[in-house]
Amino acid sequence: MNTRRQFLGGAGVAAAAVTAGSVSRAALAALPEAVVQTGAGTQPPLLPPTGRPYRPVVTLNGWTLPWRMNGGVKEFHLVAEPVVREMAPGFRAHLWGYNGQSPGPTIEVVEGDHVRLFVTNRLGELTSVHWHGQRLPNGMDGVSGLTQPGIPPGKTFVYEFVARRAGTFMYHPHADEMVQMAMGMMGFWVTHPKDRHPLIDPVERDFCFLLNAFDIEPGSATPRVMTMLDFNLWGWNSRIFPGIDPLVVRQGDRVRLRVGNLTMTNHPIHLHGHEFLVTGTDGGPTPRAARQPEVTTDVAVGQMRQLDFVADEPGDWALHCHKSHHTMNAMGHGVPTMIGVDHSGLARRIGALVPDYMVMGERGMKDMTEMAMPLPDNTAPMMAGRGPFGPLGMGGMFSVLKVRPDQPPGDYRDPGDYRHPPGSVAYEFTGSLPEPLRPTAAEAPAPGTAGQVELRVRKPGGGHAGH
Secondary structure, three states: OOEEEEOOOOHHHHHOOOOOOOOOOOOOOOOOOEEEEOOOOOOOOOOOOOOOOOOOOEEOOOOEOOOEEEOOEEEEEEEEEEEEEEEEOOEEEEEEEEOOEOOOOEEEEEOOOEEEEEEEEOOOOOEOOEEEOOOOOHHHOOOEOOOEOOEOOOOEEEEEEEOOOOEEEEEEOOOOHHHHHHOOOOEEEEEEOOOOEOOEOOOOEEEEEEEEEEOOOOOOOOOOOOOOOOOOEEEEOOEOEOOOOOEEEEOOOEEEEEEEEOOOOOEEEEEOOOOEEEEEEOOEEOOHHHOOEEOEEEEOOOOEEEEEEEOOOOEEEEEEEOOHHHHOEOOOOOOOOOOOOOOHHHHHHHHHHOOOOOOOEEOEOHHHHOOOOOOOOOOOOOOEEEEOOEEEEEOEOEEEEEEEOOOOOOOOOOOOOOOOOOOOOOOOOOOOOOOOOOOOOOOOOOOOOOOOOOOOOOOOOOOOOOO
C-alpha cells in the first residue's frame, strides 16, 4: 500500500476536543495512527491482521482503512481534509475527502464488532460523519446540531457503537453537506457476517465503489458546489474512464459488486455478457424469493445495491451507467446539435482566422475520439480510452469486467486485452447487398400525406425535471 503515516500525538492530542461518554482515559491516551493513501490505483484487499476473520472486499481505485485492536475494541482514525484526487491520467481535482483520498477509505468490520472511530477535522469549517444505514445510539448518528455539535476545525471527535447487522453501508457528512459532499466527502462501510448468513452467500471476488458527480470547468480543478443537475463529470470512486481500473476475475468465480450512490440523480448500472441478482440493499439482504435475474439495475440517490453473479463468460465485458451522458467527460450542456449541417464553407472562413479550428458534430460526436484537439491544462477529454480495435469513445461511469479462465485465484492484476477465439469477432460483410423491400404503389401513402400524423403536445409545468 502506497501510504504515508502521520501520528497525531503530543500537542496535537492535547489540543483535540475528544467527546465520547463511554471512552476511558486510558483508551484516549493516544490516538490510533492516521494512515493516508496517496495513490489512485486499486489496492489489494486488506486481509484482517487482528479481530474476527472475514473475506475482504476490493475497493475499486481505493483501499481499506487499517485499524488497531484496543481492549477488544476495533479503532479507526478518519481525517477530514482537502485532497488532490487524480480523476484520470493528467487530470487532477482539488477535492475534500478523508485520509488523503476522495472517496475516503473503505471501513471493514465484522457483525458484532465494538467499533470506535476517531474523526479529526482538518477542514476550515465544522463537519460531522453520518454512518448511513447503521443501527446505533442516536447520539452517534452524526447529524450536526441535532445529535451532536459539529466538529470544529482542528478538533477530534469519537464515535463508538456496535456493528449490529451485516451489510453494505456508506459514510458522509451531515454538516454543510451541499458543499462537503459536492467536494467529495464520502466513503464505503462493509460489515461482514460473523457466521454463515442464510441470505449472504460467500463469493470469490467482492468489489465496491461509490457513484459520484462533479461540475469542474475545463482548465480548472475545484468543483462548482452550487450545481444541482448539470454536472459534467460522472465518476466511480472519484475516477472517470479511462482512469477507472478494470474488475479482474477468474472464470467461474462468484462475484459481488457493491454499488453506492451519493450523487444528485439515479444511475442504471448495466453489465454486459452476464445476468446478476440484486442480493442486498443498505437496508439488508434481499429475500431469496424477491430476487430475479437482471442485466441492469437502477441505483437511486442515497441507495446501495449488491449484485451477485457467476463470471462464466470469458472476455472483456463493459460495465457502465446506462445514461449515455454519464459515459462522457467534461461535456457542456450548451453545445448546439450540428448533425446533418454542412458548415464546410464556414469552417474554411473561420480557419483563416483561427488556424486550429475543428468542425465538430456534423456527423455525430464519434469523430472526437480520434481528434487531437488541444485542451486547456488539467482537462479530461470528453471521450477517451483505447481498446484492441481502436478508440472506445467512452468516459465517465465506465469500466471493464475482465473474465479469464487462467487468472490465478486472488490475482487482481490486469491480464491485458482478451484474445478472442478464431471466428468469434464481428466482421465486415463483403457480399452483394440486395435492395430493401419497399411498399408497392397500392401500399404507399397518398401524395402529400406521408408523415402527416396528428400530434398534440402538452408541456408540463415545473420546469426541467433533471436527468
